[in-house]
Amino acid sequence: MPVSPWIELRLWQQFLAVAEELHFGRAAARLHMTQPPLSQAIAHLEALLGLKLFDRTQRSVRLTAAGGALVPQARDLLARAQALPAFARASADGRAGRLRLAFVSTVGFDVLPGWLRAFREQYPKVELELLEATGDVQLDGFERGDIDMGFMLHSPGFAPLGLACRCISREQMVVAMPEQNPLAHAPGLALKDVLGLPLVIFPRRILPSLHDAIFTMYHASGQLPRVAQEAIQMQTIVNLVSAGLGVAWVPESVRHFQRPGVVYRCIGMSATPCVPECETSLVWSAKSNNPALQRFIAFVAQILR
Amino acid sequence: MPVSPWIELRLWQQFLAVAEELHFGRAAARLHMTQPPLSQAIAHLEALLGLKLFDRTQRSVRLTAAGGALVPQARDLLARAQALPAFARASADGRAGRLRLAFVSTVGFDVLPGWLRAFREQYPKVELELLEATGDVQLDGFERGDIDMGFMLHSPGFAPLGLACRCISREQMVVAMPEQNPLAHAPGLALKDVLGLPLVIFPRRILPSLHDAIFTMYHASGQLPRVAQEAIQMQTIVNLVSAGLGVAWVPESVRHFQRPGVVYRCIGMSATPCVPECETSLVWSAKSNNPALQRFIAFVAQILR
DNA sequence: TAAAAATACTCCATAGGTATTTTAT
DNA sequence: ATAAAATACCTATGGAGTATTTTTA
Numbered sequence: 200m201p202v203s204p205w206i207e208l209r210l211w212q213q214f215l216a217v218a219e220e221l222h223f224g225r226a227a228a229r230l231h232m233t234q235p236p237l238s239q240a241i242a243h244l245e246a247l248l249g250l251k252l253f254d255r256t257q258r259s260v261r262l263t264a265a266g267g268a269l270v271p272q273a274r275d276l277l278a279r280a281q282a283l284p285a286f287a288r289a290s291a292d293g294r295a296g297r298l299r300l301a302f303v304s305t306v307g308f309d310v311l312p313g314w315l316r317a318f319r320e321q322y323p324k325v326e327l328e329l330l331e332a333t334g335d336v337q338l339d340g341f342e343r344g345d346i347d348m349g350f351m352l353h354s355p356g357f358a359p360l361g362l363a364c365r366c367i368s369r370e371q372m373v374v375a376m377p378e379q380n381p382l383a384h385a386p387g388l389a390l391k392d393v394l395g396l397p398l399v400i401f402p403r404r405i406l407p408s409l410h411d412a413i414f415t416m417y418h419a420s421g422q423l424p425r426v427a428q429e430a431i432q433m434q435t436i437v438n439l440v441s442a443g444l445g446v447a448w449v450p451e452s453v454r455h456f457q458r459p460g461v462v463y464r465c466i467g468m469s470a471t472p473c474v475p476e477c478e479t480s481l482v483w484s485a486k487s488n489n490p491a492l493q494r495f496i497a498f499v500a501q502i503l504r
Numbered sequence: 505m506p507v508s509p510w511i512e513l514r515l516w517q518q519f520l521a522v523a524e525e526l527h528f529g530r531a532a533a534r535l536h537m538t539q540p541p542l543s544q545a546i547a548h549l550e551a552l553l554g555l556k557l558f559d560r561t562q563r564s565v566r567l568t569a570a571g572g573a574l575v576p577q578a579r580d581l582l583a584r585a586q587a588l589p590a591f592a593r594a595s596a597d598g599r600a601g602r603l604r605l606a607f608v609s610t611v612g613f614d615v616l617p618g619w620l621r622a623f624r625e626q627y628p629k630v631e632l633e634l635l636e637a638t639g640d641v642q643l644d645g646f647e648r649g650d651i652d653m654g655f656m657l658h659s660p661g662f663a664p665l666g667l668a669c670r671c672i673s674r675e676q677m678v679v680a681m682p683e684q685n686p687l688a689h690a691p692g693l694a695l696k697d698v699l700g701l702p703l704v705i706f707p708r709r710i711l712p713s714l715h716d717a718i719f720t721m722y723h724a725s726g727q728l729p730r731v732a733q734e735a736i737q738m739q740t741i742v743n744l745v746s747a748g749l750g751v752a753w754v755p756e757s758v759r760h761f762q763r764p765g766v767v768y769r770c771i772g773m774s775a776t777p778c779v780p781e782c783e784t785s786l787v788w789s790a791k792s793n794n795p796a797l798q799r800f801i802a803f804v805a806q807i808l809r
Numbered sequence: 810t811a812a813a814a815a816t817a818c819t820c821c822a823t824a825g826g827t828a829t830t831t832t833a834t
Numbered sequence: 835a836t837a838a839a840a841t842a843c844c845t846a847t848g849g850a851g852t853a854t855t856t857t858t859a
Binding site for chain 1 (some may be wrong): 584
């Protein structure tokens with residue numbers, strides 16, 4: 200691959216000085232140099248381009264058409280070049296850069312929008328790339344280096360190798376039930392009655408830790424979970440409950456997601472066996488060296504006090 | 505004014521090569537140089553920026569976050585710098601640049617739109633700035649260097665100092681009359697009858713040569729023109745005729761501008777005194793050195809064969 | 810121990826300086 | 835006559851080369 204020729208910024212800077220002063224002597228003074236080498240430099244630039252940039256006599260200097268057309272272009276080029284060092288420093292300390300953020304749908308409708316708006320305001324030069332993805336897809340993304348961080352659901356005690364984790368919230372799992380089911384309005388709802396009902400749940404691969412915790416609860420009470428339907432997103436699961444296909448265990452915050460025909464019931468910590476809890480965490484690669492990621496982590500930590 | 509510091513393109517080129525190869529030896533080969541000065545150059549760049557761009561051991565080279573963020577920026581800068589010489593050459597021969605074109609309203613509705621579309625297609629990198637202006641304003645514009653060329657109306661023989669001129673069309677002046685006027689449908693319309701009617705005409709300053717030619721016609725037939733109303737744009741003049749304020753002398757092509765209540769009548773060359781003619785010309789500063797202007801002139805000449 | 814980056818030095822190309830000439834007003 | 839650009843020639847900085855050392859996988 201041949202290295203394409205280009206013209207160094209110094210020459211464009213000298214060109215601009217002459218174009219602005221229209222006087223080699225004054226332009227040279229502005230550049231902290233003397234007039235003769237500036238004349239040579241402009242002659243050199245004209246030779247490189249193969250055209251005249253200035254119509255000059257010993258008494259006057261005027262831009263040619265090509266010269267005039269180049270002035271804004273050269274100015275733009277210089278401005279961009281001058282902005283690069285500051286941009287580099289900003290990137291190094293995380294005030295600029297790119298952050299690829301994955302998130303599960305539940306946070307996408309809850310805390311995420313407000314946080315993103317505030318972060319964008321504080322760090323306008325950080326490009327945020329968003330990707331809705333389930334936890335398993337996010338773990339793949341970390342493996343392949345496709346994402347910098349992710350909001351995901353998991354059981355307490357989740358600690359995947361090579362990933363760091365900041366817990367955002369810890370919630371009780373509650374049960375979402377079809378309104379038509381007589382148990383939905385029973386005053387003293389017993390856990391074992393709920394466990395007898397058909398279940399709508401996410402596939403195990405999506406979120407094994409929580410899936411296992413739920414199944415363990417069934418087995419501990421001597422029940423076999425009857426899976427009526429699997430679905431990936433919490434919204435879909437709740438919609439299936441609404442359609443009467445079964446009950447579902449969902450994080451308490453999903454209560455905000457109201458659907459006609461769906462009743463959320465809390466079983467409480469005192470039940471036997473214990474109803475699982477569920478955490479939402481910000482997860483990132485422990486060995487990431489993206490300074491913008493550190494900014495985001497600090498930002499989230501500050502929000503959570 | 506201090507000269508702001510910037511980092512030369514060569515360093516960015518070297519940075520890019522290393523960032524792309526992630527190997528100093530191969531990057532140096534690609535740059536047609538040896539490895540040691542490339543190592544020095546990168547070290548120099550890092551010192552200038554005050555930060556590390558690569559995490560390197562003797563075995564591996566990886567971009568830091570700041571380095572990664574700079575790659576697209578540096579690529580963009582290099583690409584722009586490399587495009588400048590071609591742009592300069594295009595500007596010098598008129599394939600790129602800026603053309604400030606003024607025009608009177610009549611051509612604005614007639615030939616101009618089609619011509620502009622075709623010109624833009626042939627010369628996409630020429631920025632066309634359009635300004636509707638009467639002839640007198642255009643002449644001021646030439647004086648002040650605000651415009652490169654203009655389409656304007658004038659009498660035959662018009663030759664303003666320092667301006668060059670390409671005639672686009674030469675037309676008979678015809679008379680626009682209110683339909684209600686009995687003369688409007690008279691089979692043999694006599695010039696002297698028309699000259700007796702109240703006149704709608706543009707102010708003399710707008711277009712002195714044609715104004716004088718019209719008034720000369722009145723005087724030569726022993727009539728005093730009775731100016732009922734002055735107006736600047738041809739459309740306005742025709743609208744005033746439509747409203748019955750008087751008759752108006754307009755270029756024949758204005759016939760295309762149909763208005764209810766307006767009849768156009770051609771008096772013919774044989775009348776005495778002679779009815780003036782009117783030219784539309786492309787006018788430009790004779791000493792202009794804008795190559796895009798030469799392209800436009802050639803383009804127009806080619807259209808007119 | 811071998812591959813690759815860093816270090817040490819050498820050289821020369823060129824950016825810039827000084828002195829002078831040319832030229833147009 | 836003078837202001838200003840061009841020309842001639844000199845100097846020295848720093849970019850690139852060669853030889854060598856260091857480092858770690």
